[in-house]
Amino acid sequence: MRYNAWQIFKEAFTGQTGWKPVWRDPEPKKEYDIVLIGGGGHGLSTAYYLAKNHGLTNIAVLEKGYIGSGNIGRNTTIVRANYFLPGNSEFYSHSLKLWEGLESDLNYNVMHSQRGLINLFHSDGQRDAFVRRGNAMINQGDDAVLLDRDGVRQHLPYIDFDNVRFPVYGGLLHPRGGTARHDAVAWGYARGADQRGVDLIQNCEVTGIDISNGKVTGVQTSRGPIRAKKVAMVAAGRSGQVAAMAGMRLPIESHVLQAFVTEGLKPVIDHVVSFGMGHFYISQSDKGGLVFGGDLDFYSSYAQRGNLPMKEHVMEAAMTLMPMIGKAKVLRSWGGIMDMSPDGSPIIDRTHVDGLFVNCGWNYGGFKAVPASGWAYAHLIATGKPHDTAARYRLDRFTTGRGIMDEEGTGSQHNLH
């Protein structure tokens, strides 16, 4: 079914009885050309672009839970292209362009809202760094506007400009940055892939990867063995466990990142606001909840929940930046499991096993990457060659030292990002 306004009117007058399930629930076949391990945002977008861009449809997406049960449903929904380093810059720029055409491409409302993102700065040195970042963004063809203190005040009159420790000097506005409805992104890609013939197989956990003479031949799953010519791992959050089935160790540590949402409020925060010095960022969802988060808990974890010290830190940062937020009541908090790579940048590459591919290491930036990651991974799987926008996301950069992409400039070691 193609969604349009007429469908909505028709269903309104016929008791909403005509809506059908959006994707099938197929039994796994014995063999596929391509098996994707992981039905999260990246796995679904990879399946979609394999079908759409490369005409490959004999594909299964194996998801151990249900579609949308992982990080695609547990993030803070921010979409931006304000990266600096070659490699990241062109990749996220490509991703933002795909976001801008995503709703008409998928025929699905992902509620992409380019409300503008503002990164605040609090010193002359930070201003210089943001000028440089803004120039890099403009050179990449994206948008960046340097705001002085009064410029920020016009956008964000409610923040504390004269905080003793972090007085606001200005901000870098990225007008095309914003948010999207995270679940809808998963659903839209799932529907698009399913319509093109991809089998989305839920509640199907991969328990082994079959390798014969250095070539992948299929997977073992909780729903029986499945043969495959190519197998693509795309299970960020659990990458290490999946790769271990192929005898691989990855340059990944898994960490928990918390996020919070308040009760629903009337419109009060119109932008995405990032307060880097406090490791705090915030936006308001279309339901009215203030969605905000901070830094990692900073210990390896698979618990999908964090501890109190980081909660306290995030709340303190919120009160520091915008004292008005003290009036809002926090409704709930949750944690997502982040694939942390040593340099803070992801990996999209082949492996030492013929026909086995790896997509992992999205750190805390995987949501906005969903379209471009799927696009580039599909290209790699289909053609065997990396896509231009993701050619630098090599697995071997940590071995050779070439092409380390340390966007934060904190060093290429675990626990520094």
Added chain:
Amino acid sequence: MRITCPHCGERDRREFTYQGASEIMARPDADAGVSAFADYLHLRDNPAGDTRDMWYHDPCGAWIVVDRNTVTHAVTGSTLAREGRT
């Protein structure tokens, strides 16, 4: 989360700084070769379950190897790193 410092007893997690997996205790020999060092620096077992990792107790300056579960956050043991356990 509370962690037991062998010197100071059980303390709040806020007193500790996390370093990472205790694999860093097993430094390869100087002549082990490039790939051994690349593995040592970057590759991790990254287990979902029981793990052993390095924490620094800020007040007393002790490096501690902590036995911990990454799924439940339970802390089950700790020893001084200088006792050489990996």
